[in-house]
Amino acid sequence: MNTEQLIRTFVEYYEDHGHRRITGSTLLPPPGDPVLFTTSGMHPLTPYLEGRPHPLGRRLVNVQRCLRTTDLDEVGDSTHLTVFEMLGTWSLGDYEGPQSLDWGYRLLTEGLGVDPGLLHTTVFGGDDQVGPDVSSLRLWQERGVPVEETVEDNWWSNGPVGPCGPDSEIFLWTGDTPPRSTPTRDDRWVEVWNHVMMRHRRLDDGSLVPLPQRNVDTGLGLERLASLLQGRPSVFECDVFEPWRRLVPALWPLDEPSLRLVCDHLRSAVVVVGDGVRPANTGQGYVLRRLLRRVLTVLWREDPSRGLGDLPGELVSHTLGHFRQGGTEPVRRLLLEEERRFRRLLERGRKVLARPRFRGPLGEEDFHYLHDTHGLPRELVTSLREE
Structure with missing residues (x-):
């Protein structure tokens, strides 16, 4: 299945479950947005996650191109790209997390043919502000999928303040042995899909308040999933490359x-x-x-x-x-x-x-002088001195 077929299968599956496809934006966020580039599928939808009614309803699906400068130094491994596409779904105050996880599980196993025995999941185990995600834990146990509870690894936010919430991540085994260990202990478990139960807003003082509605926001990396389904060892060997x-x-x-x-x-x-x-x-x-x-x-x-x-x-x-x-x-x-x-x-x-x-x-004064007077950035100066 190439990436175009994968996109079509994903979108049609969610359209069959009442979702409306929305057009993905460019990499450029709207004027006034503090971020340089669109970093996730949810970014352009922030006003609707915070309660504004979306013109196409409460169930949405799309394909969004994203750019993450935070991953620049990771590029070269088997899973990270600078520009990539994110398959996303949203429940804007409609269904809850377990429904999202169940649909995701069925799409992977029935729609895309993933062996259920190669899946592992993680869920939020709770902290001093929010209790454990019992409903997601129960869903995975009912499906017979191994599940691991974590804290920091399963709390999603788009920054120090703003919408956030517990998440449940789905991992696929990529090793050449039968699956073993857990996602936090063995990097042969590769994350493919994140389901965020976006119910809270973090304030400047670190406290949490409820969002006006309980949302679900999911993101699935297209190139990463394509490489896994195509049996390729890295994203650089899927069909788009x-x-x-x-x-x-x-x-x-x-x-x-x-x-x-x-x-x-x-x-x-x-x-x-x-x-x-x-x-x-x-x-x-x-x-x-x-x-x-x-x-x-x-x-x-x-x-x-x-x-x-x-x-x-x-x-x-x-x-x-x-x-x-x-x-x-x-x-x-x-x-x-x-x-x-x-x-x-x-x-x-x-x-x-x-x-x-x-x-x-060279000291800081030298680097400032070279940049301000000669237009030589620090990283370029460092590179030239290593020649």
């Missing part, structure tokens, strides 16, 4: 972690540009700039003659097509211009750092 895996190694021979980073960051940069972001020294534009510079640093480490001009247009058009974006040539031109800008910056940076003043250890 097929052209990248086919074309990039022949173009730029790289070790596996570097290949993953290059494919992820270039693909993510294409999507970010496709949603209207342009390189800049702050905000969303700086995230885009950082992605491209990390790619170029990896490519040039072994061969300075490598360049984004060699990148096959098929990879750009494939990615833009998957995310329903357009404009292959404008995207390619922007990538090449940013590469030229970075080459010029590196040349200037090497000359500046060759001065006697910067040959010894």
Whole structure:
């Protein structure tokens, strides 16, 4: 089952259970939102989780593209991506957690053919503010699915304040032995689906108050589930990365972690540009700039003659097509211009750092001077000094 079939199966299953499909937003949150990018499927729905009636009703389903800068340093392992798609469902004051978990279990096992014996779950065990999630625990016990109780690992929030609540996570065994241990003790259990019982709001003082309605918010990583269902050892080997895996190694021979980073960051940069972001020294534009510079640093480490001009247009058009974006040539031109800008910056940076003043250890004053006067970010200075 490829990702398009997986999306169709997921959406149709929930439509059959009374959910209305809503259109996913771009990576860019609405004006005034403090976050740089949409980080989860629930983010654009926050007003409705807080009680505003949604025009399509109380049961919703969608596919949302997301970007998480917090995972940048994790990219290269088998499960993390910078830009990814999240399959989501919502109950806005309608059904409760056990119903959501039961539908999720049935979709995985009956609709997608997952062996129930390869599943494990976790639930919230309670703390000094909120009691244990007994209803979720009971549901999993009735289904015969192993369940582990935790505290911090099963409390979901989108920040220090705002909507939050206990969650129950569904894990799939990926080891080459029969399932063993638990998700908190063996990382061969890979999380695929999180069901959040979003019932509370955390205030500035850390206290909790009830939300106007009891919601359920679920999120399932599309690429992660696709790789597991396709029997692939990492998200970088599911079908959405097929052209990248086919074309990039022949173009730029790289070790596996570097290949993953290059494919992820270039693909993510294409999507970010496709949603209207342009390189800049702050905000969303700086995230885009950082992605491209990390790619170029990896490519040039072994061969300075490598360049984004060699990148096959098929990879750009494939990615833009998957995310329903357009404009292959404008995207390619922007990538090449940013590469030229970075080459010029590196040349200037090497000359500046060759001065006697910067040959010894650098202090905070030096880093500030290099950034403010010469436009050299700290991470770039550190990289150049390691050459």
